[in-house]
Amino acid sequence: MNVLSTNRLTLRPWLVEDASAALEVYGDAAVTRWLSPEMDQVPDATAMKLLLQQWIAESARLAAPAGRWAIERKDDGQVIGGALLLPLPPGQEDLEVGWQLRPDLWGHGYASETTHALAAWAFRHDVYEVFAVVRPGNTRASSTVRKNGMHWVGETSKYFGLDLEVFRLRVADIDPAAPASAGPPARD
Template identity: 60%
Template sequence: MARQLVTNRLLLRSWRIEDAEAALDVYGSAEVTRWLSPIMETVPDLVAMRLLLRQWIAEDVRAIPPVGRWCIQRREDDRVIGGASLLPLPPGNQDLEVGWHVHPELWEQGYTGEAMFALVRWAFEHEVDELFAVVRPDNVQAAETVRDNGMEWAGETDKYFGQTVELYRLRPADLDRLAPRADLPPGYRAQ
């Protein structure tokens, strides 16, 4: 089961079925899911969202940390604003990907970077030696987010998902190098 992670503005916690309506606001948005294809299509309705959440919850129960899926909840008002994950990449499930998805009206407010940083810290606390972000070449915003959070471009590859993607990598030493920066999301702690 995914461990709860807390930052100054966010709570990353396990998904619950009662999150379905808020999750549909995120995963029912073509603006969000266009970047997730071919892995995930736009969720069409509340019934489909509940089924998907059940699947994610069941997978999370069996996952060995640091692997997991998290609901991103804003602490100030308890609003569910998105989701995040640390998942093995196919084929072979040897590489671990950090991913995030936030409601479009909340883009460019630093939530994705804050969630990403919390997951990265969580993974490195579990002796992961490198993390990857897989970004579609035309997803300028995601590429900017991963670069702003210290991930380095590792090149283009067609190894994952049957399409050419940009690959970004982060290692524990990179995180150590970033720690003194004043613009890192403050207040991370695992609970």
């Protein structure tokens, strides 16, 4: 799995040794209340280690560009969150871009850096669009994905069996040199 880099961040594979830092994210109800039904609040370090082992194994099985990454700040080496680029259920046709950060670090632009790094990575692998799915009422996430340049596509219940807002980012949205018709037709 590749290491991705931004001005301030390194997105790298998770390590079991990251459990303590990961628990600061995935053990926080403010973060996990908005995640998919498959992701509950992690109760303790032992559970976090087991989950990291699952994520590490999952990432090893996935074909690029898909995967899960730890988000590490370059200036101090701290793991501040997690990122993902995963096929969405049920058809595994759409690729979801996502991130989770420690709540004390919300509002510092790390989500935007992460989103653009993952999108650029996906676009280098002949993916023409990535999606973010947001639970209704999660105004912080909706605002963040819009600031990231993602466009609202609509609402659906096809992912995870939940009513979700769907946002999309295409190659042409972040690369002005890309032809507007790059990639397959839109699936609205």
